Amino acid sequence: xxCRFYILLTVAFAIIGQNLFAQENNQPNPQSVxxxxxxxxxxxxxxxxxxxxxxxxxxxxxxxxxxxxxWLQLNYSQYGFDIGVRFDLFNNSNLxxxxxxxxxxxxxxxxxxxxxxxxxxxxxxLYDQVGSGLIFRAYEQRPLLIDNALYGARxxxxxxxxxxxxxxxGLQKQQFDTYDTVIKGASLEGFVAGKKEDAxxxxxxxxxxxxxxxxxxxxxxxxxxxxxxSITDSIGAKYNTYAFSAYNTLTAGRFSWYMEAAxxxxxxxxxxxxxxxxxxxxxxxxKLVNRDGTIFYTSMSYAAKGFGISVxxxxxENFTFRTNPFVSLNRGMINFLPPxxxxxxxxxxxxxxxxxxxxxxxxxxxxxxxxxxxxxxxNVNFSSSSDLDGLTLYRELFTEVVYKQKxxxxxxxxxxxxxxxxxxxxxxxxxxxxxxxxxxxxxxYKFSRKKSLRLEAQYMSxxxxxxxxLFGLAEMSFAPHWTMTASTMYNISPTKRTNxxxxxxxRFDVFYTVKANRFSLSxxxxxxxxxxxxxxxxxxxxxxxxxxxxxxxx
Amino acid sequence: MKxxxxxxxxxxxxxxxxxxxxxxxxxPCLTCDDGGGPPIPPEARKVVIEEFTGVRCVNCPQxxxxxxxxxxxxxxxxxxxxxxxxxxxxxxxxxxxxRTEEGTQILDFLGQPLGFPTAVxxxxxxxxxxxxxxxxxxxxxxxxxxxxTESKFVLDIENDFNSDNFTLDVKVxxxxxxxxxxxxxxxxLITESGIISRQLTPxxxxxxxxxxxxxxxxxxxxxxxxxxxxxxxxxxxxKNYSVDIPLTWxxxxxxxxxxxxxxxxxxxxxxxxxxxxxQ
Numbered sequence: 001x002x003c004r005f006y007i008l009l010t011v012a013f014a015i016i017g018q019n020l021f022a023q024e025n026n027q028p029n030p031q032s033v034x035x036x037x038x039x040x041x042x043x044x045x046x047x048x049x050x051x052x053x054x055x056x057x058x059x060x061x062x063x064x065x066x067x068x069x070x071w072l073q074l075n076y077s078q079y080g081f082d083i084g085v086r087f088d089l090f091n092n093s094n095l096x097x098x099x100x101x102x103x104x105x106x107x108x109x110x111x112x113x114x115x116x117x118x119x120x121x122x123x124x125x126l127y128d129q130v131g132s133g134l135i136f137r138a139y140e141q142r143p144l145l146i147d148n149a150l151y152g153a154r155x156x157x158x159x160x161x162x163x164x165x166x167x168x169x170g171l172q173k174q175q176f177d178t179y180d181t182v183i184k185g186a187s188l189e190g191f192v193a194g195k196k197e198d199a200x201x202x203x204x205x206x207x208x209x210x211x212x213x214x215x216x217x218x219x220x221x222x223x224x225x226x227x228x229x230s231i232t233d234s235i236g237a238k239y240n241t242y243a244f245s246a247y248n249t250l251t252a253g254r255f256s257w258y259m260e261a262a263x264x265x266x267x268x269x270x271x272x273x274x275x276x277x278x279x280x281x282x283x284x285x286x287k288l289v290n291r292d293g294t295i296f297y298t299s300m301s302y303a304a305k306g307f308g309i310s311v312x313x314x315x316x317e318n319f320t321f322r323t324n325p326f327v328s329l330n331r332g333m334i335n336f337l338p339p340x341x342x343x344x345x346x347x348x349x350x351x352x353x354x355x356x357x358x359x360x361x362x363x364x365x366x367x368x369x370x371x372x373x374x375x376x377x378x379n380v381n382f383s384s385s386s387d388l389d390g391l392t393l394y395r396e397l398f399t400e401v402v403y404k405q406k407x408x409x410x411x412x413x414x415x416x417x418x419x420x421x422x423x424x425x426x427x428x429x430x431x432x433x434x435x436x437x438x439x440x441x442x443x444x445y446k447f448s449r450k451k452s453l454r455l456e457a458q459y460m461s462x463x464x465x466x467x468x469x470l471f472g473l474a475e476m477s478f479a480p481h482w483t484m485t486a487s488t489m490y491n492i493s494p495t496k497r498t499n500x501x502x503x504x505x506x507r508f509d510v511f512y513t514v515k516a517n518r519f520s521l522s523x524x525x526x527x528x529x530x531x532x533x534x535x536x537x538x539x540x541x542x543x544x545x546x547x548x549x550x551x552x553x554x
Numbered sequence: 555m556k557x558x559x560x561x562x563x564x565x566x567x568x569x570x571x572x573x574x575x576x577x578x579x580x581x582p583c584l585t586c587d588d589g590g591g592p593p594i595p596p597e598a599r600k601v602v603i604e605e606f607t608g609v610r611c612v613n614c615p616q617x618x619x620x621x622x623x624x625x626x627x628x629x630x631x632x633x634x635x636x637x638x639x640x641x642x643x644x645x646x647x648x649x650x651x652x653r654t655e656e657g658t659q660i661l662d663f664l665g666q667p668l669g670f671p672t673a674v675x676x677x678x679x680x681x682x683x684x685x686x687x688x689x690x691x692x693x694x695x696x697x698x699x700x701x702x703t704e705s706k707f708v709l710d711i712e713n714d715f716n717s718d719n720f721t722l723d724v725k726v727x728x729x730x731x732x733x734x735x736x737x738x739x740x741x742x743l744i745t746e747s748g749i750i751s752r753q754l755t756p757x758x759x760x761x762x763x764x765x766x767x768x769x770x771x772x773x774x775x776x777x778x779x780x781x782x783x784x785x786x787x788x789x790x791x792x793k794n795y796s797v798d799i800p801l802t803w804x805x806x807x808x809x810x811x812x813x814x815x816x817x818x819x820x821x822x823x824x825x826x827x828x829x830x831x832x833q
Contacts, residue, residue: 231585429754
């Protein structure tokens with residue numbers, strides 16, 4: 001990695017040097033003006049052990065006491081070149097594994113991009129996607145330490161103003177290394193609009209193909225694993241998997257319709273629910289299987305004055321697409337399956353969330369908004385998710401009413417109803433469906449243009465899991481610099497399952513913003529939880545300590 | 555323009571399908587014989603699988619079942635150790651605590667897993683893996699990979715159990731096959747099988763679950779005892795230990811396990827041996 005970076009620096013300095021020399025002799029043209037930009041994100045955690053809430057038994061609480069994550073991105077543009085490099089730092093980080101500690105630092109990304117007439121050239125660590133990402137999405141999500149950049153090359157060619165073809169090949173990034181599975185793909189995307197003057201429609205069609213080729217070593221591991229299976233469970237294996245998708249966005253006036261269908265040829269993957277026959281004749285769940293997969297996704301939206309509605313639907317069957325069958329959770333994902341439930345932001349309405357099911361899911365979501373007047377608006381959202389056998393996994397009804405009294409105050413309120421299949425999502429045998437009723441209210445009062453107060457109150461009523469919770473928050477803002485927040489969460493009627501009786505989970509935050517810099521300091525006590533997916537459980541430990549962060553753009 | 559698009563689509567489709575007919579890997583059937591065959595020679599490679607589990611770990615029994623499958627396939631060449639450690643290992647009320655201080659230290663030493671079931675094979679970080687902890691799907695493949703490597707040592711355990719006073723004398727004989735210059739450590743530990751106790755399973759609580767290969771005690775320091783002797787080819791290094799066995803343990807179900815591991819840059823296990831306490 002160091003060697004690659006030095007080569008990059010040499011190239012960059014060669015370009016800069018050439019430019020400086022050129023500017024001494026010629027008038028600079030717009031493309032010759034060098035531009036450097038960048039961003040910094042730095043998070044620092046101090047861990048205070050608290051055995052009462054379970055903030056203990058991780059290396060950070062036991063002995064390290066401190067952890068930090070930092071990303072510094074630098075971009076340089078000149079003569080049509082875009083060159084970027086990113087320094088990543090993880091010291092005693094719990095992002096990669098919430099129960100573990102990860103320490104590594106170095107150059108986590110570099111890239112060079114150049115447009116030569118109609119040909120676009122990109123090499124390095126690249127973020128990109130095909131369609132909505134069903135067959136390929138290379139992206140970064142720092143809170144979960146997802147960085148699926150494609151380390152390779154990409155070429156694009158503009159066939160016309162509205163049509164572009166793209167091809168790429170490379171390896172997926174794995175922290176400061178790469179997985180050894182080769183990923184390659186191509187797509188063709190276009191745009192067609194009505195030609196008549198009064199035509200108000202357009203389509204944006206596309207097709208994509210992505211293939212992965214597993215390395216000999218990974219394939220041998222697959223083969224050696226299947227070799228230990230009984231004859232009834234034995235399956236074949238292949239080096240290559242092909243995924244195809246076709247997609248289109250139709251826009252007609254205020255109506256918009258996106259649809260995408262994808263198919264993946266048979267490949268070996270781990271199915272935690274498949275029944276395996278053991279040597280002694282007994283059975284147990286979990287084995288490698290060899291199946292093809294499909295996924296259909298569509299979303300429609302209509303917007304009129306004061307009214308908007310959107311409908312989404314998705315059917316998934318055996319569409320896990322990863323670098324090899326042995327990675328799980330958020331590791332090695334080649335594609336991205338969009339969630340079909342509302343992204344909730346309030347603390348308690350977000351406590352139970354529906355995880356995307358790669359192996360089988362039928363889900364839909366309806367979201368309607370109505371603005372009755374300048375003061376009053378409504379939002380209703382309903383989402384439902386079940387497996388392919390009809391078993392309900394998740395249902396949510398979310399309502400919201402917003403009342404704005406001029407620019408003085410805003411009152412937001414509503415109620416959320418949820419059914420959450422804890423047995424399936426968290427692999428808790430016999431756990432009943434968690435049924436919650438969560439009313440919430442938010443009040444924003446502006447004392448002046450600069451000074452405002454925001455209050456939140458939420459109550460989650462449930463007889464399942466840990467029982468009912470109460471949450472309150474007060475936030476004072478002194479624009480444009482200061483924001484101070486205090487909040488607390490309390491298990492108001494714990495069930496017998498909980499260990500959290502009479503424990504208050506407070507949180508205090510101070511944010512300071514000056515120009516493009518933002519600083520935060522927080523004291524946090526956060527309840528623990530177990531997150532399971534596909535038969536694999538992961539503990540998200542309770543947090544107790546102080547968090548600091550710095551964000552800057554330049 | 556239309557011709558260009560048709561051409562591009564044709565090229566993409568041709569490119570996609572041209573390599574569909576690959577030579578698929580041949581999958582042998584290791585379960586097709588009855589496990590019989592000639593006895594394994596002393597220098598045969600043996601592999602250690604350390605499974606981390608807990609009585610509250612709902613998915614761990616399927617991992618334990620997979621280890622039994624692998625033991626049936628690989629026989630004496632696979633040595634299993636189940637360590638009750640980590641978040642899911644807190645005992646139920648009135649249940650014996652299967653956790654050991656050394657087990658918790660080993661979990662810390664080898665690294666916390668991302669999820670359960672999880673196991674470490676020969677304490678080796680395999681290519682493409684983030685850490686030593688491995689999900690169930692890959693255990694068989696990595697064990698096979700390790701069994702295909704050359705042994706660096708011959709390791710042999712001789713033990714003498716006194717059933718009158720429950721003392722166990724153990725002699726470990728370590729013989730390098732070739733001159734070895736690196737630093738190594740020797741670990742000696744005791745496991746017990748046939749323990750009937752409560753375990754959470756996908757079907758609910760199983761009060762009569764049979765726990766196997768459970769780590770009971772590490773005789774050496776948890777991360778091994780340094781071998782300071784010169785490791786010359788065919789020169790045997792002898793280590794002797796004496797252990798008091800608690801009366802609550804069932805000698806008929808106890809095994810003593812020794813393994814030699816890298817004490818340098820990695821934690822990799824080079825060779826191992828297992829012996830029943832009551833032969």
